[in-house]
Amino acid sequence: MAVSSVQPNWLELPRDVTANILQRLGAIEILASACQVCPLWWNIFKDPHMWHTVHITNFRYSPCSPYNYGDNLTKICRNAVARSCGQLEDIAIDYIGTDDLLAYIADRGLSHEGFSETLRKLPLLEELEISQNKQLSNDSLEIVGQCCPLLKSLKYCRHPLDNIEMNDAAFGIAKIMPGLHYLKMSLDELTNDDVLAILDGCPLLETLDLRACKYVEKMPGTN
Numbered sequence: 001m002a003v004s005s006v007q008p009n010w011l012e013l014p015r016d017v018t019a020n021i022l023q024r025l026g027a028i029e030i031l032a033s034a035c036q037v038c039p040l041w042w043n044i045f046k047d048p049h050m051w052h053t054v055h056i057t058n059f060r061y062s063p064c065s066p067y068n069y070g071d072n073l074t075k076i077c078r079n080a081v082a083r084s085c086g087q088l089e090d091i092a093i094d095y096i097g098t099d100d101l102l103a104y105i106a107d108r109g110l111s112h113e114g115f116s117e118t119l120r121k122l123p124l125l126e127e128l129e130i131s132q133n134k135q136l137s138n139d140s141l142e143i144v145g146q147c148c149p150l151l152k153s154l155k156y157c158r159h160p161l162d163n164i165e166m167n168d169a170a171f172g173i174a175k176i177m178p179g180l181h182y183l184k185m186s187l188d189e190l191t192n193d194d195v196l197a198i199l200d201g202c203p204l205l206e207t208l209d210l211r212a213c214k215y216v217e218k219m220p221g222t223n
Contacts, residue, residue, distance in 0.1 A: 015044065031080065173202070
């Protein structure tokens with residue numbers, strides 16, 4: 001049986017398959033070479049979802065070993081973090097950790113501005129979960145109501161160091177999210193008055209999950 005000598009054309013693969021393969025590369029391999037292979041790969045690597053994980057470790061054994069290290073590795077790390085657009089979930093670095101670099105990584109978390117800009121592009125959003133983000137504020141919740149009029153489900157778990165006032169959050173939800181069917185709130189300071197405001201402002205509400213709200217007392221007619 002003759003064996004074909006025709007090599008597969010990797011550029012003809014579906015985009016999602018290509019992205020799945022490329023995601024297995026490390027940050028050094030991507031930014032030092034792979035992202036420059038062709039326009040398709042360049043665009044794939046612009047997607048923040050490709051940068052949930054950034055590991056810059058074991059680089060002495062990397063195929064990119066001729067690449068200059070030191071300051072260039074720091075630049076690679078900064079570039080990778082910037083490309084994540086606040087969606088970084090897992091980062092590991094060897095030998096290049098400095099106060100400046102760690103501060104840079106911390107400052108590139110999700111901001112109110114980035115959060116707002118994203119929501120403006122999602123007017124048809126129906127479900128949203130916000131969990132443990134200290135960069136958001138009362139204005140962030142207001143933006144949710146303004147940009148996502150079709151929102152039906154909201155899960156909000158407060159970060160202990162965020163800038164959101166709990167009473168304002170509750171009354172804000174009641175005022176600007178009347179279409180909610182499901183609401184889960186993990187807010188330590190939430191009170192019965194806040195809950196009543198939510199119930200009055202969200203007449204379509206079917207489920208209100210307040211299990212983490214220790215100051216809310218059981219009301220007549222509730223389970």
